[in-house]
Amino acid sequence: MGLWRALLLCALVCVRLAASQHYLRLRPSPSEHLPVPDLKEDPDPEYDPREQDLAERTLRKKLGSNFDPNFMSVVAPLPGNASAHDANARLHGPMPNDIKRLDLTETPYGRRVKVGKKARRKFLQWLWTYTHCPVVHAWKDLGVRFWPRYIKEGNCFSERSCSFPEGMFCKPVRSVTKTFLRWYCQGFLRQKYCTWIPVQYPIISECKCSC
Numbered sequence: 313m314g315l316w317r318a319l320l321l322c323a324l325v326c327v328r329l330a331a332s333q334h335y336l337r338l339r340p341s342p343s344e345h346l347p348v349p350d351l352k353e354d355p356d357p358e359y360d361p362r363e364q365d366l367a368e369r370t371l372r373k374k375l376g377s378n379f380d381p382n383f384m385s386v387v388a389p390l391p392g393n394a395s396a397h398d399a400n401a402r403l404h405g406p407m408p409n410d411i412k413r414l415d416l417t418e419t420p421y422g423r424r425v426k427v428g429k430k431a432r433r434k435f436l437q438w439l440w441t442y443t444h445c446p447v448v449h450a451w452k453d454l455g456v457r458f459w460p461r462y463i464k465e466g467n468c469f470s471e472r473s474c475s476f477p478e479g480m481f482c483k484p485v486r487s488v489t490k491t492f493l494r495w496y497c498q499g500f501l502r503q504k505y506c507t508w509i510p511v512q513y514p515i516i517s518e519c520k521c522s523c
Contacts (some may be wrong), residue, residue, distance in 0.1 A: 346484045346516050348464045353455065360456050361495045361506070371459050374508060378491035383515060385462040389451045411440050443474050445482035445519035447523060450457035457495040460509065466516035474521035 353359075368386060372379060414436065427435075447466040454461055468482040489512045497506040 346487055347467055352383055359497050379430050380490055383464045383490050384460040386460045407440055413437055442507055443471055443521050445474055447516055457491040468519035480521050480523055482519045483522050484516045485520040487514040488517045489514050
């Protein structure tokens, strides 16, 4: 009887682990696809932190200098409070060299036309604005199993093509990593042990017009 009971317990454990495997993704997986897709969480509230596990003072101390108020929030931010950029966002820094050095005097037929300085400046400014790829920020709720719960994610502007003629689109070329706390549970039922662990979360920081 002892052997059969041991085999039955082993089978129950395997069934439980198989059922949970679909959900138990501990942290955002390394990927070339940004922003990070939503994690598939086990909906069982038994895997949620309790009220005493969410003491802000304790969690701030645990996260330490990794807490970045520019990209993290403990409470839900106010609507529209994301410092978002849009297609008409102000251009920063010097004009890119590949635009600045464009030769506007040469035609497809080999002839050269005269372009005034003012007209050239206006056209290059328009082209820079048209091909500019701003990072659009929006707050995202990561759920109760992350702390801080809210992150300001970056997305590449994608409402239209960024090239002239059309065909290219804004895509992420650079990201920064922020450290959050993730509620992680091992085991199940009464044998479960849970704690907060640090995890890294990539955020798009720069976009570029590309194929």
